[in-house]
Amino acid sequence: MNKKMVYVNFVEKVQSNSDYYKWGKPSPVGEIEKLLAYFGLDFELSHFINEMHLNNLRKLEYFIDNNASDEQLAYISQITTKGTKIPEPSIESQSSEKVFISMPMNKTLYNDVEDIRNSINEAVKNTNNIPYFLDKDPHNDNISIKMLQxxxxxxxxxxEFSYQNNGVYYEAGYAKALGKTVIFTCSRKHFENIHFDIKQTQFVIWENYDSLKENLKKQIIESNLS
Structure with a gap:
């Protein structure tokens, strides 16, 4: 998908609403800011409406160019071309007992995906929680919308950050933006590659698959999430 066209089409759409884009009416927070929030990204608020929207568009452009998945690009395109509405998280909604597992799923690129998955799966189950893997859940929805929901x-x-997967960074950031607890895990041999923005966060460091299972289980229990 052409990232530049996705961005340009979205810009044309929001700029066509001059009340919002130029004057901040009925609210300065509109489609740009809602889309950034939907993707778990920060946005600027200011009394200088034009400058604020321009800066927020720059944040969106950076995300599209560097971090957005194909599914996320397709979703932005749907907003532009099909008028898809950006869903708003319900603050009052009850959390399920499911634990969302964010990790690489491509067995072709990573030959130990199933070993990592099995260790996390056992750790979560052994704390009386239900592990949820998106790729194991048959559905008929847009995968990006399903993932965010x-x-x-x-x-x-x-x-699980061992392979520096962009999707894991995005999903963890979105969960943090919603106020969810996020437990970070990474193998010791890959930890030096962790991005500096999150390297000071507490990580469950593991040496092998058994230590991943045991250390993650301990972290969940000590976080009062069992």
């Missing part, structure tokens, strides 16, 4: 509804999220 499941994160909104989850009890907490486990983010």
């Amino acid at each position: 499941e994160i909104r509804d989850c009890k907490f999220l486990v983010a």
